[in-house]
Amino acid sequence: MKVAIVHDFLNQMGGAEHVLKIFREIYPEAPIYTTIYVPSAVCPSFKSADIRTSFMQKLPMIKKHARRYLPLYQYAIELFDLSEFDVVISSSSSFAKGVITPPHTCHICYCYTPMRFVWNYHTYIEQEPFSRFTKICLPYIIHRLRRWDEITANRVDYYIAISEEVRRRIRKYYRRDATIIHPPVDTSKFRVSTQDDGYFMILSRLLPYKRIDVAIQAFNSLKLPLKIVGTGRDLSRLQQMAGPTIEFLGRLSDEEMLECLQRCRALVFPGLEDFGLAPVEAMSCGKPVIAYAGGGALETVVDGETGLFFYDQTAEAIMATVSRFDPQRFDPYKIRQHAEQFDVSVFKEQISTYVREKFHIYRTSALLASDERYGVLARTGERMVYPDRVPRSRVSGDEYQAAGGMND
Incomplete structure (x- = not known):
């Protein structure tokens, strides 16, 4: 089984890129196709990978x-030529x-x-500081991209979603079902710590949708120490609004990140995330998480056991939750035990099994099909059924045509 991996772009080090590292470990011989690659912006381990970029690199x-x-x-x-591969795994939050x-290649999308x-x-x-000219032009570009995204959803044979939140979005926008396999954290690299130096911590790329601004507002008012780990294009704006208790x-x-986690009182997680690796990393150290009750946090954090939720993305909601937070209520070893269900070993086994099974089903179906266009089975004379596709009766006629015509 010859495998290729396709990733959107390698010009930042976020959660998707950490998952991509694990894909490399599962399939070390697989080349990585990506639109652009900036070695200085990502993990050094990618330098040994077979990375194949597009024309955009130049x-x-x-x-x-x-x-x-x-x-x-x-x-x-x-424009990528993937004809030599049996399986293509797209690691995608946008274009991959x-x-x-x-036709002979099974396409599995790990969708963030x-x-x-x-x-x-x-x-x-x-949330983005675009110029007035950009805001005038952008809707036309976005409209075309939305149509492209909708149509190309049918190029995927099987979807994997990183969370229930993402699974709902796939079903809403693409009219396809997905299997959930949570992203991995190597919990063996984290050790439980009972040390508490009194500060709270944020571990995140500094982007507007992460809503780090509301956390800064809250800790400015509370006058409590908050350490922010990470970089990003929102850094300048956040620094301007930060008070004396905020440290970037x-x-x-x-190693430095691990030490910072082990000494913090709790991790603060203010954004609506697709999944969010930072809470799992903090919990692997036995640290509770103060998180917005939405997105992936609902699947990783247990309110009252491994952390606390706040229910509005406002400074006031964070302040109220931090004020009632008592670190003595939480057992670091129980928190760690909860985090271990997201360990990298679990992920590797789930992905390997899923890819093998789907590849076998795909190849077997192709051999049995006498007419791929209409999905006629040679032995039974019945149409092939794709269980992850939503029946036509559940979508409008326009949506059905835009998606390329799914199974009845």
């Missing part, structure tokens, strides 16, 4: 201004799932989320 200023080339990514991803694979900026456009645009530590090494 565009001027692409490393600094990747977002300005937004209309080109869909074309770059479609749109790769074109030949459908394109956030096209399906949640109005919230996205409110930037990008830390794994």
Whole structure:
């Protein structure tokens, strides 16, 4: 079974890139296809990988201004020749799932989320400091991308969602079902700590949708120490609003990040995340998490046992929750035990089994099918049934045609 991995872009080190590292460990011989690659912006371990980039890699200023080339990514991803592979795994939150694979290739998408900026456009645009000219032009680009994203959803044979939240989005926007396999954390790298130096911590890329701004407002008012680990384009704005108890530590090494986690009182997680690795990493150290009650946090944090929830993304809601937070209520070893269900060993087994099974089903179906266009089974004369596709009767006629015509 010859495998290839397709990733959106390798110009930052976020949760998706950490998952990509594990995919490499599962399939060490698999090349990684991606639109652009900036070695200095990602983990050094990628330097030994077989990374194959698109024509966009040679565009001027692409490393600094990747977002300005937004209309080109869909074309770059479609130009990859994947005909030599039996299985293609797209690691996708935007463009990777749109790769074109030949009929003999099984395409499995590990989906972090459908394109956030096209399906949640109005919230996205409110949080980004775009110029007036950009805000005028962007809706036309986004409309075309939304249509492309909808149509290319049918290029995927099987979807894996990282959380129940993402599974709902896949069903809503793509009319497809998905199996949930949570992203991994290598819990063996984290040790339970009972040390408490009195500060709270945020571990995140500094992007507007992460809502770190409301956490800063809350801790400014509470006058409690908050250490923020991570970098991103929202850094300057956040620094301007931060008071004397807020400390920005930037990008830390794994060892430095671990030490910071082990000494904190609790992790603060204010964003609506697709899953969120940071809470699992904190819990692997036995640290409770104060999280917004939405998205992936609902599947990783247990309110009252491994942390506390707040129910509005406001400074006032965070302040109220932090004020009632008592670290003595939480057992670090029980928190750690809860985190171990997300360990990398569990992920590797689940992914390996899933890919083997789906590849076998795909190949067997192809051999049995006498007419792929209509899905006629040679032995029974019946149409093939794709259980992950929503019946036509449950979508409108326009949606049915846009998706390419799913099974009745």
